[in-house]
Amino acid sequence: MTDVRFSLNGEAAEVDVEPRELLLDTLRDRLSMTGAHAACEQGACGACTVLVGGASVRSCLMFTVQVNGAEVRTIEGVGSPGALHPIQQALSTHHGLQCGYCTPGMVLTALEMFEADPHPSRDEIVEWMSGNLCRCTGYINIVGALEALAGTAEAQS
Amino acid sequence: MKPARFEYVAVESVAEATEALADSEDARVLAGGQSLVPLMNLRLARPSLLVDVNGLGALSGFEARNGTLRFGAMCRHRFLETDPAVRRQAPIVAETAGLIGHVGIRNRGTLGGSIAHADPVAELPALLVALDGNVVASGTTGERTVPAAEFFAGPFMTSLEPAELLTAVEIPAHSEGDGGAFSEFVLRHGDFATAGVAVILHRDEGGACDRLRVAGCGLGPIPMDLSAAGEFLLGESALTDGGADELGRRVAAASDPTGDVHGSGEYRRELAAVLAADAVRRAWGRAGSAGRG
Numbered sequence: 001m002t003d004v005r006f007s008l009n010g011e012a013a014e015v016d017v018e019p020r021e022l023l024l025d026t027l028r029d030r031l032s033m034t035g036a037h038a039a040c041e042q043g044a045c046g047a048c049t050v051l052v053g054g055a056s057v058r059s060c061l062m063f064t065v066q067v068n069g070a071e072v073r074t075i076e077g078v079g080s081p082g083a084l085h086p087i088q089q090a091l092s093t094h095h096g097l098q099c100g101y102c103t104p105g106m107v108l109t110a111l112e113m114f115e116a117d118p119h120p121s122r123d124e125i126v127e128w129m130s131g132n133l134c135r136c137t138g139y140i141n142i143v144g145a146l147e148a149l150a151g152t153a154e155a156q157s
Numbered sequence: 158m159k160p161a162r163f164e165y166v167a168v169e170s171v172a173e174a175t176e177a178l179a180d181s182e183d184a185r186v187l188a189g190g191q192s193l194v195p196l197m198n199l200r201l202a203r204p205s206l207l208v209d210v211n212g213l214g215a216l217s218g219f220e221a222r223n224g225t226l227r228f229g230a231m232c233r234h235r236f237l238e239t240d241p242a243v244r245r246q247a248p249i250v251a252e253t254a255g256l257i258g259h260v261g262i263r264n265r266g267t268l269g270g271s272i273a274h275a276d277p278v279a280e281l282p283a284l285l286v287a288l289d290g291n292v293v294a295s296g297t298t299g300e301r302t303v304p305a306a307e308f309f310a311g312p313f314m315t316s317l318e319p320a321e322l323l324t325a326v327e328i329p330a331h332s333e334g335d336g337g338a339f340s341e342f343v344l345r346h347g348d349f350a351t352a353g354v355a356v357i358l359h360r361d362e363g364g365a366c367d368r369l370r371v372a373g374c375g376l377g378p379i380p381m382d383l384s385a386a387g388e389f390l391l392g393e394s395a396l397t398d399g400g401a402d403e404l405g406r407r408v409a410a411a412s413d414p415t416g417d418v419h420g421s422g423e424y425r426r427e428l429a430a431v432l433a434a435d436a437v438r439r440a441w442g443r444a445g446s447a448g449r450g
Contacts, residue, residue, distance in 0.1 A: 002165070019165030019207065022198075041159065042195040046261060055235075055264040061194040062265070063187075065165060066211065109261065130346045131259025 006067045008033070009077030017064045024048045024059035027074060035075035035104040046132035049105035050074050056112045056131075075104035078111065086149060087111060094145035098136035105132045110146055120150050160197035167209040171216075171324055174208050175297045179320035181206040186322060188231060188270035191262050210322065216269070221246060221330055227293075228326045230269025238263060246330060248443075249337030249357065253284045256339065259347045269323045275379070277312045278349045283380040284339060285326060287355035287372035293325035294318075302327070309379040334360045336444025340436040341374070342428050344419060350375050351420050352428040354408065356387070356436040360444040364394045371404075371436075376412040376429050386411045387437070396441040404437050405430035 005014045008031060015030050024041070027033040027050065039047035041060045048059040051073040079085030084092065087110045097103045106129065113120060113128040120128065125146045134142060164181075168174040178184050185193060185204035188211070196202035210216070216229035217236070226247055228237075237243050237254035244251040257263055257271070257280055271281040272292060285292070285305045292303045294317055308316055317323060341353030352375035359368040369387040372380055386407035390400060414425035 018162070020160045020162055020197075022159065022194075042198050043191060043262065046259070049261055056261040057265055058191075058261055060198065061190050063165070063190075063194075063207075065167070066209065112260070127346075128260055131261045 002065050004064055004068045006069060007071040009073055013072075015064065019063060019065050021064045022060055023050070023062040023064050023067060023072075026064040027059060027072075033074045033076050037101055037104060039101070044133070045102075046105045046109065047102055049108045049132065051108055051112060054112065054115065056109045073108070073111075075107060078107060085111075086152075087114070087146070090145040090149040091142065094141050094148060096137060096142040096145035097134075102132055102134040106134070106142060113146075114149075118150070120146075122147050125150065159200075160194075161200055161203040163204055164206045165209065166206065167212055169212050171213065171295050171322060172297075174210055174213070174322045175295055175320055177206065177208045178322065179297050184208055184319075186210055186270075186273070188273075189233065189266040190270075191258065191266040192270065192274045192276065208322075216324060219243065219247075224330050224332075225327050226330050228268055228328070230267060230272075230323050230325055232268045234258070234263035234266045234268070234271075235260065237268060247328065248331060249284065249288070249339065249355075250328070252337075253280050253339045253355070256280050256341060256350075256353075262347075268326055272308075272326060273315060273317060273323045275309055275311075275313050275315045276349070277378055277380065278351075278353075278375040279380075280339065280341065280350065280353055280355075280374055282309060283353060283372045283374035284355050285328070286380045286382050287337075287357045287370050287384075288328040289370060290326060290328040292323060293327065294321040295324045296321040300324070305380075306382060312378050334362070334444055336360070336440040336442065338436040338439035338443065340432040340439070342432060352376055352414065352425045352432060354383075354429060354432040354436045356433065356440040358387075358390075358437070358440050358444055360394075360441075364445060366390050366393050366396075366441075366444075369437075371408060371433060373408070373412060373429060373433075375425060376414045378413070378415075381412060383408050383411045383433075386433075390437075396437065401434040401438050401441075402430075405432075405434035408433035 027036045037047040039045045043058045043061045184206040187207045187209045216231040219228040234254040337357045339355045341350035357370045371383040409426045409430040414422045416422040
């Protein structure tokens with residue numbers, strides 16, 4: 001077993017894990033961060049997306065031992081039910097979700113996108129979001145929500 | 158728990174990595190993990206030891222030396238795609254890296270990992286062949302340089318020894334008159350290519366083509382060097398539509414694709430013709446866009 005310490009949504013986290021434990025499973029099963037969703041578990045769908053050092057990664061393709069000393073952000077660290085993050089609010093306003101299973105990954109990828117470029121074009125939004133699969137919306141409203149937000153000043157944070 | 162149990166070591170030097178690889182029967186190098194970890198999750202790969210090289214920061218940059226660009230093996234695809242210096246000094250590398258997967262994959266995936274994995278449909282191995290580059294490998298007894306043409310041995314097979322670590326990739330520096338393009342066909346954006354063709358060429362001061370190389374992915378068991386198909390264009394100052402299409406026909410004829418669930422061999426051969434014609438048109442234009450030709 002290996003002792004792993006990292007920052008999780010700004011707070012210190014410590015777990016003792018086997019090297020083979022995936023970050024996704026640690027987040028869900030040990031740290032109650034169930035917003036990181038398990039779906040394909042082979043890197044194809046993006047439902048388990050989290051930010052490591054500000055960069056979106058598939059948490060099903062990283063071992064927990066690899067985030068020792070890193071900053072990890074999950075959907076639990078973005079907005080709150082009473083005060084949605086602007087990305088969450090935009091998805092809600094523009095009906096950019098139905099079942100919501102892909103939404104945490106979508107939001108975290110969009111966070112990285114707006115950090116890199118507060119005003120992406122529609123084509124750039126499509127390119128950024130292409131690694132996150134949604135089976136309900138047909139994507140139109142997701143892209144529309146982010147496009148609406150890209151024209152405003154509040155996309156970042 | 159998805160992967161089978163394994164030992165894990167996060168190394169801090171190339172020497173430590175090669176020693177760990179030499180000491181174990183069935184060790185694998187963990188770089189970006191975007192190909193290896195899915196295989197481990199599916200238990201198609203069950204290494205006894207993972208040698209994590211993500212701590213080797215010295216392998217994540219690139220430098221120009223005597224007309225050669227040397228990229229560290231840990232350059233992530235996203236770095237290659239977005240770094241202003243890479244985009245200026247190796248624009249074809251930046252373009253090709255941007256074709257791989259999605260941002261979340263490119264944030265982790267590495268140049269060295271892609272080359273060492275040697276997936277016959279991957280883009281970077283084909284680009285390395287087209288660029289006539291080299292692979293630098295370190296072992297317990299030192300470093301050796303392997304030309305790309307001798308590196309790829311078969312699907313997912315290379316001439317790397319079990320105890321060797323791929324540490325760098327060398328390509329010729331971009332210079333005046335160079336033009337390159339990578340054209341591929343994918344069923345869905347970000348997927349592995351069904352087929353892809355890279356064309357790298359050079360036009361002299363009069364605009365005549367004096368060097369032309371072609372390589373493909375998804376067109377054979379290894380990244381195929383198809384440069385012989387383009388010899389008829391050497392010395393030409395203009396690329397006609399007929400010339401581009403002729404290159405396509407010759408590339409298709411020289412390809413050796415097999416069929417799979419994504420497309421038959423015959424279909425891939427037809428793709429090769431279209432992709433080669435597209436790539437040579439774009440590369441030709443770029444080579445001439447410096448106010449010449």
